Amino acid sequence: MGRAGISAFVAFAVGLLTLLSLLLGDNPALFGGQPGSEVLAERLALPGDVLLRLVVIVVALSIVIGIANLLYVHVGRVARGKFYSAVLLASFAFTIYWYVTNRGDSSLLEAAQVPIESALASLLFFSLVYGGARVMRKRADIWGLLFVAVVIIVLLGSLPLAELAPVKAWSDWLMAVPVSAGARAILLGIALGTVVAGVRAMLGQDRSYRG
Amino acid sequence: MAENTIALVSFLLTLMVFSYILGDIPLVSVLYRSAVFIFAGMTAAFTLVVTYEGLILPYLQDIQDRSTSWTTLGHSADIYIFGAALLFGLLLLLKPFHALSWLTNSVLAVVIVVGASVAVVGALSGTLFPLLQATAALPAGITQDFSAMMDRLLVFVGTMTALFYFHYQLRANRDGLAQGSRLGQGFRHIGKAFIVTTLGAIYASTILTCLTILTERISFLFQFGA
Numbered sequence: 001m002g003r004a005g006i007s008a009f010v011a012f013a014v015g016l017l018t019l020l021s022l023l024l025g026d027n028p029a030l031f032g033g034q035p036g037s038e039v040l041a042e043r044l045a046l047p048g049d050v051l052l053r054l055v056v057i058v059v060a061l062s063i064v065i066g067i068a069n070l071l072y073v074h075v076g077r078v079a080r081g082k083f084y085s086a087v088l089l090a091s092f093a094f095t096i097y098w099y100v101t102n103r104g105d106s107s108l109l110e111a112a113q114v115p116i117e118s119a120l121a122s123l124l125f126f127s128l129v130y131g132g133a134r135v136m137r138k139r140a141d142i143w144g145l146l147f148v149a150v151v152i153i154v155l156l157g158s159l160p161l162a163e164l165a166p167v168k169a170w171s172d173w174l175m176a177v178p179v180s181a182g183a184r185a186i187l188l189g190i191a192l193g194t195v196v197a198g199v200r201a202m203l204g205q206d207r208s209y210r211g
Numbered sequence: 212m213a214e215n216t217i218a219l220v221s222f223l224l225t226l227m228v229f230s231y232i233l234g235d236i237p238l239v240s241v242l243y244r245s246a247v248f249i250f251a252g253m254t255a256a257f258t259l260v261v262t263y264e265g266l267i268l269p270y271l272q273d274i275q276d277r278s279t280s281w282t283t284l285g286h287s288a289d290i291y292i293f294g295a296a297l298l299f300g301l302l303l304l305l306k307p308f309h310a311l312s313w314l315t316n317s318v319l320a321v322v323i324v325v326g327a328s329v330a331v332v333g334a335l336s337g338t339l340f341p342l343l344q345a346t347a348a349l350p351a352g353i354t355q356d357f358s359a360m361m362d363r364l365l366v367f368v369g370t371m372t373a374l375f376y377f378h379y380q381l382r383a384n385r386d387g388l389a390q391g392s393r394l395g396q397g398f399r400h401i402g403k404a405f406i407v408t409t410l411g412a413i414y415a416s417t418i419l420t421c422l423t424i425l426t427e428r429i430s431f432l433f434q435f436g437a
Contacts, residue, residue: 061300091252150411181369182409
C-alpha cells in the first residue's frame with residue numbers, strides 16, 4: 001500500500017467508525033430496549049465521542065496555525081515595503097494588546113469591528129441593486145422577467161403603505177407557497193449533496209486532503 | 212473605552228468604508244483599503260482570542276482537573292486524547308516537507324472524514340427526513356379548507372419539480388443523439404419557475420437587509436455629525 005493509500009485507508013476506517021457510532025450510539029431504542037441495550041448504545045457512542053473531541057482540538061490548533069501563517073506571509077510583505085500588510089499587522093497587534101490589557105471589555109469590538117462589518121454589508125446594497133438592474137439588460141427572457149418581478153413584489157410588499165395591501169397579500173402568498181417549495185427543494189438538494197460528498201470522502205473517491 | 216471615543220472611531224471607520232462609493236481615486240482608495248486591512252487584522256486577532264478562550268483553554272483546564280472527564284473512559288483518557296490532538300497539530304506543520312506530507316494528509320483525512328460523518332448524520336436527521344416528512348404530510352382538518360389544500364398541493368408539486376430540475380438524465384434516440392423526454396422537460400420548466408421565484412425572493416430579502424443596515428449607518432453618521 002502506497003502512502004496515498006494509507007491516507008485513504010485511514011479516512012475510510014475513521015469515517016465508517018464515526019458514522020456508525022453517531023448513527024447507532026446513544027439510542028437504546030434501536031436495540032429493542034432489551035436488558036443491556038443502554039450499555040451497548042453507550043459503548044457504541046464512545047468512538048464517535050472520542051474522535052469528535054480529538055477533531056475539535058485539532059481544528060482549534062489548525063486555526064492557530066492558519067493565523068500564524070497569515071502573520072508570517074504579511075511580515076514577509078512588510079519586509080518588501082507593502083503598506084497594507086503593515087496596517088493588518090498593526091491592527092492585529094493592537095487587538096491582541098487590547099485583549100490582554102482589558103479583559104472582558106468589548107468596546108473595541110463595538111468601536112471598530114461592528115462598524116466596518118455593517119458598513120461593508122451596507123455597501124452590498126448598491127452592488128445588489130446594480131446586479132438586479134443588469135439582469136434585465138443581460139438576460140431579458142421569461143426567467144429574467146420572473147426573477148425581477150418577484151424581487152419587485154417582495155420589495156413593494158415590505159413597504160408599510162395601506163395602498164399596497166394587495167401587493168403585500170400577493171407577496172405573503174409568494175413567500176408561503178412557491179418560495180417555501182423552492183427553498184425546500186434547495187435544502188433537500190443541499191442535504192442530498194452533503195450525503196453524497198460525505199460518502200465520497202469516506203470511500204476515498206474525493207481525496208481533497210491530498211492538497 | 213469612553214463612549215465618545217467609540218463613536219468617533221466608528222464614525223471614521225464608517226466613512227473610510229463608504230469612501231468606496233467615490234470610486235478608484237488614488238488618495239481616497241487608500242482609506243477604503245486601509246479599513247479592509249484593519250478589519251482583516253482585527254478579525255484574525257478576535258478569531259485567535261475566541262479559539263483560545265472558547266476551545267483550547269477549557270480543554271487545558273479540563274485535563275488539569277481530575278474530577279472531570281469528557282468520555283466514559285475516565286480522566287486519564289482525556290490526557291491521551293489531548294496528547295494525540297497536540298501530536299496531530301504538530302503533524303500539520305509537516306506539510307511543507309514533501310517527503311513527510313503524507314503524515315499531514317492522514318491527519319487531514321481524519322479531520323475531513325469526521326466532519327463529513329457529522330455532516331451526513333446532520334443532513335439525514337436534521338434536514339432530509341424532517342423536510343420530506345413536512346412536505347408529504349397533510350395537517351389535520353386541511354380537507355375542509357380548499358385553498359389551504361391547494362397551497363399544500365402546490366408546495367408538494369413545487370418541491371418535487373424543483374428537485375427534478377437538477378435531474379440531468381438523457382436517453383439516446385435512434386440517431387444516437389441525447390434526448391430528454393417531453394414530460395421531463397415540462398417538469399423541469401415548472402421546477403425552474405419555482406427555483407427562480409425562490410432566488411428572487413432571497414435576493415429581495417438580502418436587498419432589504421442591506422438597506423436596513425445602510426439606513427442605520429447613515430443615521431449614525433448624521434447623529435454623530437449633529
